[in-house]
Amino acid sequence: MSNRQLALVALTTATLAFHTPATLAYTLFQDSQTAANGSYEKTWISPVDASVSFNTLLSNMTGNLNASIWIDGAKVSSSNYELTNPNNPGKLEISSTLDVKVGSRISFRVQPQGTFDFNAKIDLSENSGLIYIGEKDRPFSHVGFNWNGQVYESSAPYTLGQYWDLVQNRYRTITHDDGVQQQHSFGSFVSNLLNSPFSTEKRVEYLKIPDFWGDNYAEKMKSYIETQFNSTYAYSVGSPAFLDPYQQKCYYGQCTGVGLIERASEEAFINDGQGFIPRNLEFIEFNNSFIGPNLDATPWECLITFPMTPECKKFADRGTGGTGISVLSAPFQHYSIPKLNAEYKDWLQGWFYNIDFMLTDPLGNKLSYRDGAWTQTGEIPGLFYTATGSDRHFLIPQRLQGNYSLEFFGKGLCEENAIAVMGDKNGGTLISGCKDPEAPIQPPTDPGKSVPEPSTLFGITMLSLFGIQNRKKIRKS
16 A cells, blocks of 8 residues: 555544533543533544544434534534424534644534533544554553554553454454564554443554655655564563663564664664664763762762762762663653754753652752652753653753752652662763761772672663673674
8 A cells, every 4th residue: 555545543433422411531532621601512632733524423412502613712613403393302413624733622512402412533644653652641651653554563462352443443353462563453552442442531642754855764664663573572670771772672582662663763764774762862871870888988969960070980880881771762752753853962861760859950940750740940941851650761952061960859869779860971870779868978998999789770770781782783883
C-alpha cells in the first residue's frame, strides 16, 4: 500500500443513555461538564494536525433539544429538534468535517428537555505516525509505530485474549508474544482492553513522522522494525535507566518500546542518523561519584552544587569514564521530536531515583519534585521534566553560567536506594548513600585514593558497563 494512502482511524465511539442530571463516561474525552444553563458538554482535545470527521447521532429522544459542535470556542454547527409525537421517540444526526491542529478543542453541546441516547465518533485521516499512550494526567508510558492502522511495537507479553478494537467496534485476538511484534491495530493498541469494550479515559497523542525532502522516513522505519521481529523485550531491574541506551535499542537482540522506535528513527537516518533524541542526551555520563563511605568525608556543599569545584573533586571517587544513567524514555522522545535539528550547545540534565528534590539555577528560578508533583517557580526556557515510578528526569537545553544548587526533601539521600545524578557536556556526578547535612565530616584515612564499597543499587547500574563498552565500539565502527 502506498505511503500516501490514508487509513481511517476512529479514536472513540460510545453509546450512552442520558437522563437529567447525567454524567458522560466518554472514552478518550475529557470529563463531562454541566453548564449553568443546564446543557451537557463533552470536549475532545486533538492530538494531531489532521482532518477530523465528527459524527453524532441522538436517538430515542423524549423531548426537544438543541445540539451544537464547537471548535476552540467558535460554533461550527447547530441543530434543533422538536418532538412532535411523544409516543414516537425521535432522532437527530449531525456530521461535520473540521481541520484541527494539535491542542484544538472540539466540544459537543446538548441542551435537552428530556432524555436521549447518544452516539458519537471521531475519525482521523492519517496513515503513519507515532502513538504515545498513558494513563490520564500521567506521563506517556509506551509508544507504538502506526502503519496503515497496524501498530509495530516492542512490549512485554500481553495477556492472551480478545482485545476491543475501538476503530472497527469488534474484538481482536492478541497472543502472548514477547518483544517486537505487530499484533495490535490502532484501535486495540489505544484501548488495550481485554474482554471489555468499556474504558476509562486515557492520554493519547499522535505525531506524524517528519518527512523532509521526500526521504520516506516512515517507510524506512517500518522496514527496519520488520527486521527485528525475533528481538525480545528488554527487561530492567529497578528502572529502565539501568539499561544502557544500546541495550534498549535492539543492539543485543532485545528492545524496549521506546528503544525500538528510537533505533528505527536512527536507521531511517532522521536527524543525520541521531534519531529523534540526540545521542549525547540519551545518557548522563558521570566521572565523579560519591558512594557509601566517602560521603562521610565530603562537605555537604560539594554534594548539592553543580558544577563541582576542583576542591570538591578531591573527595570524589574518580571513575574511568563512560559510566552513566540512561534517560531514554517515551516522554523524552515525545518532547524531542518537535525539536529535531535543534542545537544543544550547553545543556544540563538531572536524574533522581527515589528521592524528592529542588533545583535552583543561578537566577533563582526553581524546579522541584515533591510528594508526587512537579513545581516550577520562575522561567527556565525549553525545560523538560517527567517522572515515572521512582524515576525523575529533567533537561535544561540551554544552561546558565554559574552554579546550580540542590535541596533534598524527606529523608533525602537517606531514602532507601536513593540516587542523584547531574551532568552536562563536560561530565557528571553521581551521589548514592546516606548523608546527613548536619553530620560532622569524617576525613578518610587516605583522601583521594580510597575506593568505596558501592551500594546495592549502584551495583546494578554497573551492569550497564558491558553495554557502554560496546557502545564505544559501535561509535567507532
